[in-house]
Amino acid sequence: MDVFLQQLVNGLSLGSIYALLALGYTMVYGIIKLINFAHGDIYMIGAFWGYYIINTYHVDFFVALVSAMVVTAILGMVIEFLAYRPLRKAPRITALITAIGVSYFLENGMSLLFGANTRDFPQIITHKTLTFMGIEISNIQVLILCTSIFLMIVLQIIVKKTKMGIAMRAVAIDPDAAELMGINSNHVISFTFGLGSALAGAAGVLIGLYYNSIDPMMGMVPGIKAFVAAVVGGIGSIPGAAIGGFVIGTLETLIQAVGLSAYKDAAVYIVLILILIVLPTGLLGKSAKEKV
Amino acid sequence: MLKVDNLTVNYGAIEAVKQVSFNVNQGEIVTLIGANGAGKSTILKTLSGVKKAASGQITFLDTDLTKLSPSKIVQAKIAQVPEGRRIFAGLTVRENLQMGGFLESKKDKQAQLDYIFEEFPILAERQGQDAATLSGGEQQMLAMGRALMSQPKLLLLDEPSMGLSPIFIEKTFAIIQKLNEQGTTILLIEQNAKTALKIADRGYVLANGKIKLEGTGEELLNNEAVQHTYLGMM
Ligand SMILES: Nc1ncnc2c1ncn2[C@@H]1O[C@H](COP(=O)(O)OP(=O)(O)OP(=O)(O)O)[C@@H](O)[C@H]1O
Numbered sequence: 117m118d119v120f121l122q123q124l125v126n127g128l129s130l131g132s133i134y135a136l137l138a139l140g141y142t143m144v145y146g147i148i149k150l151i152n153f154a155h156g157d158i159y160m161i162g163a164f165w166g167y168y169i170i171n172t173y174h175v176d177f178f179v180a181l182v183s184a185m186v187v188t189a190i191l192g193m194v195i196e197f198l199a200y201r202p203l204r205k206a207p208r209i210t211a212l213i214t215a216i217g218v219s220y221f222l223e224n225g226m227s228l229l230f231g232a233n234t235r236d237f238p239q240i241i242t243h244k245t246l247t248f249m250g251i252e253i254s255n256i257q258v259l260i261l262c263t264s265i266f267l268m269i270v271l272q273i274i275v276k277k278t279k280m281g282i283a284m285r286a287v288a289i290d291p292d293a294a295e296l297m298g299i300n301s302n303h304v305i306s307f308t309f310g311l312g313s314a315l316a317g318a319a320g321v322l323i324g325l326y327y328n329s330i331d332p333m334m335g336m337v338p339g340i341k342a343f344v345a346a347v348v349g350g351i352g353s354i355p356g357a358a359i360g361g362f363v364i365g366t367l368e369t370l371i372q373a374v375g376l377s378a379y380k381d382a383a384v385y386i387v388l389i390l391i392l393i394v395l396p397t398g399l400l401g402k403s404a405k406e407k408v
Numbered sequence: 409m410l411k412v413d414n415l416t417v418n419y420g421a422i423e424a425v426k427q428v429s430f431n432v433n434q435g436e437i438v439t440l441i442g443a444n445g446a447g448k449s450t451i452l453k454t455l456s457g458v459k460k461a462a463s464g465q466i467t468f469l470d471t472d473l474t475k476l477s478p479s480k481i482v483q484a485k486i487a488q489v490p491e492g493r494r495i496f497a498g499l500t501v502r503e504n505l506q507m508g509g510f511l512e513s514k515k516d517k518q519a520q521l522d523y524i525f526e527e528f529p530i531l532a533e534r535q536g537q538d539a540a541t542l543s544g545g546e547q548q549m550l551a552m553g554r555a556l557m558s559q560p561k562l563l564l565l566d567e568p569s570m571g572l573s574p575i576f577i578e579k580t581f582a583i584i585q586k587l588n589e590q591g592t593t594i595l596l597i598e599q600n601a602k603t604a605l606k607i608a609d610r611g612y613v614l615a616n617g618k619i620k621l622e623g624t625g626e627e628l629l630n631n632e633a634v635q636h637t638y639l640g641m642m
């Protein structure tokens with residue numbers, strides 16, 4: 117039982133990182149129906165930014181996190197502007213292939229500039245382990261969980277309460293009608309990329325602290341898993357992405373805990389396939405017929 | 409107030425609107441009637457800037473609209489209630505209205521919201537409800553309220569009576585007249601030609617992308633060709 121609870125705690129920390137990433141996938145998909153394959157690489161850039169700014173300026177966790185979010189938000193908006201906006205009217209597959217291209221560009225560009233080797237993420241927070249009812253929780257896990265949940269709450273407030281947040285949903289529902297209201301869909305799409313990328317950047321810094329090591333390819337697998345999380349939650353649904361992230365993270369650690377480490381990635385894909393068969397719209401996704 | 413000159417609009421190789429000219433004076437209700445596919449909605453889309461003109465001019469209060477973005481046109485105080493209403497299903501009634509006032513200042517938006525809630529009490533009652541759960545007639549009220557949030561000088565209405573019961577049709581036309589009396593100029597598209605011509609100062613008959621006839625509401629109501637083709641009289 118203790119082992120189970122222990123793995124649940126580990127799973128939730130990892131899951132919160134997947135959740136942060138999944139939110140970006142789902143928001144971008146919701147608004148322009150693009151699976152942004154470069155999203156995992158934004159997370160990698162977030163981690164590298166954290167690495168750079170901590171090592172160079174010896175900033176604390178908070179500054180590293182916030183600055184990484186700003187940098188990745190800008191990067192996300194620039195990528196949208198340069199790579200995806202010119203393809204707005206092109207067939208969807210064109211943008212999808214472009215996203216894969218952007219992903220390769222970021223991964224190989226970073227390898228070329230900074231080397232493909234793995235490096236140690238500076239540990240700005242001294243590890244402490246708290247024991248609680250027989251379960252060990254590190255202060256880093258607590259930090260990851262609290263930061264992620266805080267960011268998700270902020271996101272929820274932005275989406276539900278602010279003018280841009282409501283406009284995001286309006287453009288996702290009916291871009292033509294939104295245009296008639298005077299809403300510039302390009303601004304809204306750019307805002308969406310900024311928001312999603314900022315969350316990915318935060319996730320990158322958090323994973324650096326958690327796993328201690330970063331490299332230019334680090335975004336690939338978590339990117340795919342976060343995408344699976346978004347699909348499991350119901351792509352396009354924000355709460356769905358958060359739940360999907362936690363589900364995938366927990367599943368992965370539990371599979372590891374029962375000694376099936378070698379199959380942890382396979383398990384994630386099995387869940388994807390099962391969901392697509394049983395519940396194609398995901399846990400919280402809208403069924404197609406609701407959309408008139 | 410609005411002057412359209414030789415407007416041509418294409419969808420690829422299809423010429424949907426051909427050399428159309430008409431005008432709307434301040435304070436008028438002008439109606440455009442015509443059969444399905446005549447090009448009515450296309451004209452409104454072009455006025456709102458969501459469809460680009462192939463050639464011709466659209467002048468609104470001395471500004472050429474053909475080069476302006478939709479948001480600039482809303483800023484110029486033209487709002488549209490699109491065909492099929494197109495309310496944002498999934499947003500609340502209040503959020504729908506807020507989107508209608510997207511470009512307004514906070515203060516104007518609040519004032520306009522108060523005004524709309526007063527004019528359409530049903531919207532005030534349902535403000536927290538998902539707009540998709542409104543009835544067709546209520547959705548039409550919402551679509552009009554949403555367009556009014558930007559305080560338009562010219563309101564474009566694309567078949568507001570579509571799919572409504574006779575009572576709601578009457579209500580909708582009464583609201584249009586009231587808005588007009590309060591100073592909003594109206595360009596109304598209708599299939600329901602008889603009712604539209606009754607409340608209109610002037611009207612234009614559109615067929616196959618061209619203006620076929622024009623006149624006052626009454627002239628068109630009494631015109632034999634109009635009666636025959638659009639009013640179902642023999
Ligand atoms: N997106 C489009 N692509 C291609 N052709 C279009 C498109 N929209 C409209 N058309 C064509 O343009 C012509 C005019 O269409 P429009 O929608 O303006 O007609 P309408 O007068 O509003 O008709 P209705 O009364 O049925 O609404 C039609 O022949 C239509 O098939």
Ligand SMILES: [Mg+2]
Pocket residue numbers: 448449450491566
């Ligand atoms: Mg039409």
